[in-house]
Amino acid sequence: xxxxxxxxxxxxxxxxxxxxxxxxxxxxxxxxxxxxxxxxxxxxxxxxxxxxxxxxxxxxxxxxxxxxxxxxxxxxxxxxxxxxxxxxxxxxxxxxxxxxxxxxxxxxxxxxxxxxxxxxxxxxxxxxxxxxxxxxxxxxxxxxxxxxxxxxxxxxxxxxxxxxxxxxxxxxxxxxxxxxxxxxxxxxxxxxxxxxxxxxxxxxxxxxxxxxxxxxxxxxxxxxxxxxxxxxxxxxxxxxxxxxxxxxxxxxxxxxxxxxxxxxxxxxxxxxxxxxxxxxxxxxxxxxxxxxxxxxxxxxxxxxxxxxxxxxxxxxxxxxxxxxxxxxxxxxxxxxxxxxxxxxxxxxxxxxxxxxxxxxxxxxxxxxxxxxxxx
Amino acid sequence: xxxxxxxxxxxxxxxxxxxxxxxxxxxxxxxxxxxxxxxxxxxxxxxxxxxxxxxxxxxxxxxxxxxxxxxxxxxxxxxxxxxxxxxxxxxxxxxxxxxxxxxxxxxxxxxxxxxxxxxxxxxxxxxxxxxxxxxxxxxxxxxxxxxxxxxxxxxxxxxxxxxxxxxxxxxxxxxxxxxxxxxxxxxxxxxxxxxxxxxxxxxxxxxxxxxxxxxxxxxxxxxxxxxxxxxxxxxxxxxxxxxxxxxxxxxxxxxxxxxxxxxxxxxxxxxxxxxxxxxxxxxxxxxxxxxxxxxxxxxxxxxxxxxxxxxxxxxxxxxxxxxxxxxxxxxxxxxxxxxxxxxxxxxxxxxxxxxxxxxxxxxxxxxxxxxxxxx
Numbered sequence: 001x002x003x004x005x006x007x008x009x010x011x012x013x014x015x016x017x018x019x020x021x022x023x024x025x026x027x028x029x030x031x032x033x034x035x036x037x038x039x040x041x042x043x044x045x046x047x048x049x050x051x052x053x054x055x056x057x058x059x060x061x062x063x064x065x066x067x068x069x070x071x072x073x074x075x076x077x078x079x080x081x082x083x084x085x086x087x088x089x090x091x092x093x094x095x096x097x098x099x100x101x102x103x104x105x106x107x108x109x110x111x112x113x114x115x116x117x118x119x120x121x122x123x124x125x126x127x128x129x130x131x132x133x134x135x136x137x138x139x140x141x142x143x144x145x146x147x148x149x150x151x152x153x154x155x156x157x158x159x160x161x162x163x164x165x166x167x168x169x170x171x172x173x174x175x176x177x178x179x180x181x182x183x184x185x186x187x188x189x190x191x192x193x194x195x196x197x198x199x200x201x202x203x204x205x206x207x208x209x210x211x212x213x214x215x216x217x218x219x220x221x222x223x224x225x226x227x228x229x230x231x232x233x234x235x236x237x238x239x240x241x242x243x244x245x246x247x248x249x250x251x252x253x254x255x256x257x258x259x260x261x262x263x264x265x266x267x268x269x270x271x272x273x274x275x276x277x278x279x280x281x282x283x284x285x286x287x288x289x290x291x292x293x294x295x296x297x298x299x300x301x302x303x304x305x306x307x308x309x310x311x312x313x314x315x316x317x318x319x320x321x322x323x324x325x326x327x328x329x330x331x332x333x334x335x336x337x338x339x340x341x342x343x344x345x346x347x348x349x350x351x352x353x354x355x356x357x358x359x360x361x362x363x364x365x366x367x368x369x370x371x372x373x374x375x
Numbered sequence: 376x377x378x379x380x381x382x383x384x385x386x387x388x389x390x391x392x393x394x395x396x397x398x399x400x401x402x403x404x405x406x407x408x409x410x411x412x413x414x415x416x417x418x419x420x421x422x423x424x425x426x427x428x429x430x431x432x433x434x435x436x437x438x439x440x441x442x443x444x445x446x447x448x449x450x451x452x453x454x455x456x457x458x459x460x461x462x463x464x465x466x467x468x469x470x471x472x473x474x475x476x477x478x479x480x481x482x483x484x485x486x487x488x489x490x491x492x493x494x495x496x497x498x499x500x501x502x503x504x505x506x507x508x509x510x511x512x513x514x515x516x517x518x519x520x521x522x523x524x525x526x527x528x529x530x531x532x533x534x535x536x537x538x539x540x541x542x543x544x545x546x547x548x549x550x551x552x553x554x555x556x557x558x559x560x561x562x563x564x565x566x567x568x569x570x571x572x573x574x575x576x577x578x579x580x581x582x583x584x585x586x587x588x589x590x591x592x593x594x595x596x597x598x599x600x601x602x603x604x605x606x607x608x609x610x611x612x613x614x615x616x617x618x619x620x621x622x623x624x625x626x627x628x629x630x631x632x633x634x635x636x637x638x639x640x641x642x643x644x645x646x647x648x649x650x651x652x653x654x655x656x657x658x659x660x661x662x663x664x665x666x667x668x669x670x671x672x673x674x675x676x677x678x679x680x681x682x683x684x685x686x687x688x689x690x691x692x693x694x695x696x697x698x699x700x701x702x703x704x705x706x707x708x709x710x711x712x713x714x715x716x717x718x719x720x721x722x723x724x725x726x727x728x729x730x731x732x733x734x735x736x737x738x739x740x741x742x743x744x745x746x747x748x749x750x
Contacts, residue, residue: 026425027406030424031713049410050424281658283657289711306732336660337406341408
C-alpha cells in the first residue's frame with residue numbers, strides 16, 4: 001500500500017442480495033471509500049446502479065469466490081442458502097455469521113434463543129406435528145397467530161386463529177410445515193431498534209423508532225427523539241441479545257410495547273431494517289453507514305438522527321394507476337424521495353419517502369400531508 | 376409509459392465531467408430515480424462508481440450524442456469546450472446554458488455582468504494589452520491581485536502585486552494573457568450561497584456558509600444557522616444575478632463581507648460548490664439533490680441544513696505520509712467521511728469530512744478536534 005489514506009479506499013464489502021438494501025448500502029459505502037460487490041440473480045436489481053453486480057444465483061461458485069475476495073461479507077435477507085454460508089465461512093468474515101442466522105431465520109429457535117438471552121417474547125407453542133396442536137391454543141391464551149417457522153416476511157405465511165378448529169384449518173392451509181403459534185400481545189405500539197457490534201465487541205445503537213403497519217407491511221416509521229425510557233430498555237434488551245448471540249455486524253429488533261411499558265421482542269432481523277431507513281436523512285450516521293463500519297470493523301458510534309424524522313413506505317397497490325404524487329411530494333418541505341429502481345408489483349416495496357422537520361409537532365403535521373400523497 | 380410512478384425513475388441527467396462533483400451528484404440522483412450519464416476522459420474518474428461513465432473527451436461526438444439523449448445536461452466545471460456546448464444546445468436543455476457560462480468563465484465579463492445585475496464587486500481593471508497596465512494599479516487602490524481572466528481556480532493563475540513593477544512582472548509571469556487586476560478587499564470574512572432557478576423561474580436558495588481558505592484552497596466551511604441579516608442580503612444579490620443572467624439550474628456565489636456588513640461578489644461558479652458539500656449531511660436537501668431537481672425542472676424548495684454542520688477538505692499535501700487519521704475521524708461523533716476515489720496528488724482535493732452537531736457551540740469544539748486529524 002503506497003499510503004495509509006488509500007487503505008480505506010481499497011476496502012470492499014460483499015453482500016448476498018442486490019435489492020434496495022444492497023443499493024442503499026452501496027450508496028453509503030462509496031463516500032466511505034468502500035466498494036460494494038453484490039451477488040444477485042435479478043438482472044434488474046437496484047444495486048446494479050452503484051455496486052459491482054454479480055448476476056448469478058446465491059450459490060454460484062464464481063460469484064461466491066468473488067465475494068470471498070472482499071474484506072467482509074454481509075447480507076440483505078435472512079434465508080441465505082446453507083451452501084453459500086458454508087463456502088464463505090472460513091474464507092472471509094461473514095457478518096452476521098451462520099450461528100446468529102440459524103436463530104433469526106427460524107421463528108421457534110429465535111424465540112427460544114431470545115428467552116435464553118433474557119429478552120421477553122409473546123407466549124408461543126411450537127407446531128411441528130399433528131399432536132402439537134392439542135391444547136396449543138389454550139397455552140397461548142385462547143387465540144393467536146400461526147406463523148411458518150421459516151421464510152415468512154411482510155405478513156406472509158401467517159394466519160390469525162381464534163379457535164382449535166381455525167388453528168387446525170390454518171395449519172393445513174400453511175401446508176402443515178413447521179410453525180409457531182404465537183399468543184396475541186395486547187400491545188400499545190410497535191417500536192424497533194438497531195444494534196451493531198464489531199468483532200472486538202464494541203456496541204453501538206440506532207434510534208428507537210415507532211412503527212405503524214398496514215396489512216402486514218410497514219407503512220410509517222417515526223423518530224421524534226422522545227421515548228428516553230423506552231429507548232433505554234430497548235438498548236438493554238438489544239445488548240443482551242447481541243452479546244448472547246455473539247453478533248458481529250448489525251441487526252434490528254422489533255418490539256411490542258405493553259400497556260405497562262414493558263417491551264417484548266417480536267422478531268429479529270439480522271441486518272438493516274425498513275424501519276431504519278429514516279436514519280438516511282437524520283443528519284447522523286445512517287443505518288447503512290453503521291452496517292458498513294460494523295461489518296468492516298471500522299470505529300462506530302450510535303447512529304441517531306439530530307432532529308425529528310419520519311418515513312412513509314411506497315408499496316405497489318392493486319390499482320396501478322394509483323401512484324404517489326411525486327411533484328407534490330417534492331414540493332412538500334423536508335421530503336427526501338428514495339426509489340429502488342424495481343419493476344412494479346402489487347404488494348412490493350418500491351421506494352420510501354423520508355420526512356425531516358425541525359421539531360416533532362411540525363413533523364406530525366407534515367407527515368399527515370405526506371401520507372395523503374402516497375396511496 | 377406504463378404508469379406515472381415510473382416517469383421519475385426513467386429520468387436521466389447528463390453531466391460534462393466525471394469527478395467528485397459528478398460522483399456526488401449521481402449518489403443523490405439515484406434515490407430520486409434519476410440515472411446520471413457522465414462524459415469524462417479520465418478512466419479513474421469517481422463518477423464511474425455510480426454513473427454511466429462515457430470515457431471520452433468532452434468533445435467526443437458519440438459521447439455528446441449520448442448526453443443529448445438525456446432529459447437534461449449539466450456540468451461540473453465552467454470551462455466547457457465551446458464545440459461541446461454548440462453541439463448540445465438545441466438538442467437537449469443544458470443548464471446552466473451557454474449565455475451564463477460566457478459570463479462565469481471569464482473574470483472580466485463576470486465582473487461587468489455582476490455590476491450590470493446590481494451586485495457589488497471589488498474594484499478592477501481589465502489587462503489585455505501593455506497599455507492597460509498604465510495607471511491600473513492606482514485605479515484599484517495601489518495594490519491588488521492579478522488574475523488570468525480564464526482557466527483559473529483554487530488560487531491558480533493569481534499573483535499578489537504591490538507596485539507597478541510587480542504588476543508588470545506578474546503579467547509577464549502569467550504569460551501576458553488577458554487578466555483582471557482586482558483591488559484588495561478589506562473583508563472580515565468570506566461567505567457563499569447557492570441559488571437554483573427552474574426554467575419556469577422558480578427560485579430556491581442554499582444556506583449562507585462561512586468559508587476559510589488555506590493557500591488558495593477551501594479548507595473549512597461552517598453553517599451555524601445564525602447570520603439572518605447577511606443571509607438575506609446574499610439571497611437578494613443571488614436573486615438579482617440569477618434573474619439578470621437568466622439562470623436555469625444551480626450556481627454558487629462567493630462573497631467578501633466588508634466591515635460594514637456589505638457583501639461584494641468575489642466570483643460565481645455555475646454549479647454546485649465545495650462550500651456546499653456540508654448540505655449532504657444537514658438533514659435537508661443537499662446541493663446535489665437541489666441541482667438534480669433544478670436542472671430537470673422538478674419542484675424545489677430551499678436546501679438548508681436543520682442543524683449546525685461544517686466541512687473540512689482533505690487536500691493532498693507534499694508529504695504523502697501525512698494522512699488523515701481515519702479511525703480517529705470515524706470515532707469522533709458527528710463525522711461523515713466523503714472520499715472521491717481519486718489518485719493522490721499534492722494540492723488535489725481527495726475528499727472531505729462533514730461534521731454535524733446539535734448546536735453551534737458543540738460544532739466549534741468538535742471542528743477543532745476534526746481539523747487536527749486532517750493535515
